[in-house]
Amino acid sequence: MKALSQIELCSDAGQIMFECASRESVLDAATRSCLPSPIPAGCRRGGCGLCRILIEDGDFAASCMSARHISPVELARGETLACRTFARGNLRIRPIPPKRYASTYADERPIC
């Protein structure tokens, strides 16, 4: 695996390329390389869900993130949080809108 991956970010505003080291998150690479960041940055710890992206092409690893924002099914189809996502080769990514807080955790399951 190469130490640096090339990230191609596609959005309605156009295409941006930046480099991402294997140990930095895609969000850290984006905020380090681009001003302003093409991906909104929030908590940077997988909780707030502002940095949702779709991996259109390429391999990645993801660490723990909030199931409210990325369900296992969504993760399996390449939706992820950029702050918890690590490139394992070159990636093509697209920012996607954060989810709305329409229902609460307790609306769906018991609190223990």
Place this chain on the structure above:
Amino acid sequence: MLKGIMRPGHIQIRVMDLDLAVDHYTNALGLILTHRTDDHAFLKGWSEVDAYSVILRQADQAGMDFLGFKVVDHSRLMALSRDVQAFGCPVELLPAEDLPDCGERVRFTIPTGQKIELYCEKLQTGKWGIDAINPQAWPEGLRGMQAERFDHCLFYGPEIDETERLFLDVLGFTLSEQLVDGPVRLASFMSCSMKAHDIAFIRNEAHGALHHVSFHTDAWSDILRAADIVTHRNIPLDVAPTRHGLTHGQTIYFFDPSGNRNEIFAGGNYTYPDHKPVTWTLEQMGKAIFYHDQQPSQRFLTAVT
């Protein structure tokens, strides 16, 4: 008119890695770990007299499970329970020891979506690390930011008018500070004590969301020390040390390892029930939120759990 609610006494926070969370809340914030199970950890600030005030729960997502207020006695607890029910919020009675060392709790969901609890009994273990009689000023052996106590929470929701009516008319809080756009209230800071806020709400479409959990320290120097620890430990910073217009408190914001926002807070205004609310208007919203920078960041306004 105060109705027997004394203080925010506990909060249960969802975390996605309990070990990382315990490390953050003890070694970075300086809370004291008092009890731990496989999926829950119980902590307190050193100056708090009850057995715990912060409960961390292992979960698959971040956010807040519930915020509990301690009430002076059982008869007031039952009266408040009846009043909340009459207001239109169904109440759930949780038996004593459902939470360890805590008496029975009355739980209800407020219009903005958060779960609030009332209780009147919890084991009192006293302040941590100092003698009960002839006490020292502070205990030795504190870690990190040395947070003294859990102070308040800020929540989001579009239904803040109804939530505010519940807190003011039913639960006996006073409106200490507010941000208004003409007749529309955008932020409501409410107190059951002399503190500038024991709970606060901002009008926002994020129903049920937690904006931040705040911990009290003594002084501005503690806020700067907290900022140094944020840098030492590579904690994601949200807002560097500054002052709020609302409350005039001194502040720093950062995120816990699950993305829940923490605040370390010092100073700030006081209130009495006969005070008129301190009012900020929309055209000075920037100064109301951050008194120096006068420009709240998009992240501060939009990142919630």
